[in-house]
Amino acid sequence: MSSDLLDRAPRGGEPPVAAAQPRRRLAVNAGAADRLFRGTARGGGILVLLLMALVGGFLTYRAWLALRTAGFSFITTQEWSPGGGSFGIAAIMVGTILIAIVAIATAVPMALGTALYISEYAPRWLRRTLIAMVDLMAAVPSVVYGLWGFFLLQWRVVGLSRWISDWFGWIPIFKVDGVARHDPLATATAYTSSTFAAGLVVSLMVAPIACSVMREAFGQAPAGEREGAYALGATRWGMIRSVVLPFGRGAVIGGTMLGLGRALGETIAVVMIISPRFVIQPHILQNGTSSVSSLIALRYGESSPFSISALMAAGVSLFVLTLAVNFIAAQVVARSRSGAVSEA
Numbered sequence: 001m002s003s004d005l006l007d008r009a010p011r012g013g014e015p016p017v018a019a020a021q022p023r024r025r026l027a028v029n030a031g032a033a034d035r036l037f038r039g040t041a042r043g044g045g046i047l048v049l050l051l052m053a054l055v056g057g058f059l060t061y062r063a064w065l066a067l068r069t070a071g072f073s074f075i076t077t078q079e080w081s082p083g084g085g086s087f088g089i090a091a092i093m094v095g096t097i098l099i100a101i102v103a104i105a106t107a108v109p110m111a112l113g114t115a116l117y118i119s120e121y122a123p124r125w126l127r128r129t130l131i132a133m134v135d136l137m138a139a140v141p142s143v144v145y146g147l148w149g150f151f152l153l154q155w156r157v158v159g160l161s162r163w164i165s166d167w168f169g170w171i172p173i174f175k176v177d178g179v180a181r182h183d184p185l186a187t188a189t190a191y192t193s194s195t196f197a198a199g200l201v202v203s204l205m206v207a208p209i210a211c212s213v214m215r216e217a218f219g220q221a222p223a224g225e226r227e228g229a230y231a232l233g234a235t236r237w238g239m240i241r242s243v244v245l246p247f248g249r250g251a252v253i254g255g256t257m258l259g260l261g262r263a264l265g266e267t268i269a270v271v272m273i274i275s276p277r278f279v280i281q282p283h284i285l286q287n288g289t290s291s292v293s294s295l296i297a298l299r300y301g302e303s304s305p306f307s308i309s310a311l312m313a314a315g316v317s318l319f320v321l322t323l324a325v326n327f328i329a330a331q332v333v334a335r336s337r338s339g340a341v342s343e344a
Helices: 003-008 032-070 090-121 124-139 142-156 158-168 195-219 223-231 236-247 249-265 268-273 292-302 305-335
Strands: none
Touching: 032 305, 090 124, 090 195, 090 236, 090 249, 090 292, 090 305, 124 195, 142 158, 142 195, 142 268, 195 236, 195 249, 195 268, 223 236, 236 249, 249 305, 268 292, 292 305
């Protein structure tokens, strides 16, 4: 008997070993509808990337004259005087980031609490109404928020700004220059048109975006893990803390970053609130600040060709910053458990 037959013969009652079969490649015969959908989705994705590349290329092309003239000083200069040859984004970029930070610090707790209430506490008959109201907040035009903030909100928060400055003015960011602590003669205009007021207005525009992302993730928390937490004796808040929040951590971070991207680029509402000041203003409660988007909106109509190139350069910096923030947000959401399917 040959060695090959001996190898295949059963030994000690063991079943015979089948000969190895070559792997077969599975061919998918997609129908016309599948091919059409795949081509449409692929084309849409390529078109979006192409449009983003075209926008970035156009801004860089129009900004090249100003960037070549200013050089590295474009990043470090606080003044904005393209006609005088001195211009840069140091002051306006700091103002943009501070307004966005105030907006996020205010909007995220509000969005997180709203998302948890809608997904975990609200009765079914009220849930749909609350979702519609949150979505409606995102649809309100920016100019409406700006008018509301200019005529109503900033004058109502003067007392809060004064209180923060009186008790926490030893922290540099809360200090107001020229105003003594507990000064009854300090005018209200020292606290208006500030980074704080603009950030509060922008926070109301950011909160619906962050809330929607968080709510969708919280609603997809695995039912098996929820029931397991209850079976172990957890309260509703204990279940939320041990199951829902860890599951939606990526969505919380991603929604925050997406809201930050929106806050960095907000224009009309900020223009209507702030008092432009082209110097680094680290005091968020004090009158006067600026942002990249408001600078472009205010100066574009009266600019010379070289000044327009300088504004385009400022737009490039904001475009790159916003793109980086949104890219990081997308990566965080993609790497999280949020949206995963429960195995229970």
